[in-house]
Amino acid sequence: AQSVTQPDIHITVSEGASLELRCNYSYGATPYLFWYVQSPGQGLQLLLKYFSGDTLVQGIKGFEAEFKRSQSSFNLRKPSVHWSDAAEYFCAVGAGTSGTYKYIFGTGTRLKVLA
């Protein structure tokens, strides 16, 4: 069965610094991959997704993620973090066959941004 691991529970970075949030998945084939963000008191918002094609995907708010098949990873990056990026970030994997996809979420990484 597919699974998702986000090894970092908490990350703290200074405003303006670069950011990388790790995500590793387990699945026998190429899954669909997603990153969601949850700001305090808000619902989950999709940042970006990977289905196929270019392994570097661009998302909203200046985020990008790179799918690396050899490492079973889909790490989220941002070159310069803003204070408003403080939130919880969830990686998700979708796998299955047409019409029967099931999505599994990681446990999340909470990002703190220092002024």
Place this chain on the structure above:
Amino acid sequence: GAGVSQSPSNKVTEKGKDVELRCDPISGHTALYWYRQSLGQGLEFLIYFQGNSAPDKSGLPSDRFSAERTGGSVSTLTIQRTQQEDSAVYLCASQWDNTEAFFGQGTRLTVV
């Protein structure tokens, strides 16, 4: 509607009472998920409905929890004999085929 709708947005209940949480998914979405998010915690998978298939109940924490989905649309999550540890935000998401999952705003359940 335009998005996933959950009701109520907040629910305070006394320990031992039963509660029902409702989710209206996006029209046409065949898959529906329930997750639980306890304070400061990540997303805990509870149950997954996909079309007419038997639901995946592997995440339900105890037999006090149950869920149904009527007519392939609206879903109700029922918690019987609520306990204080059931206090959390309950999130519903829906999805169609290989699109991303869309989340509702959640129901904040407080058991006093």
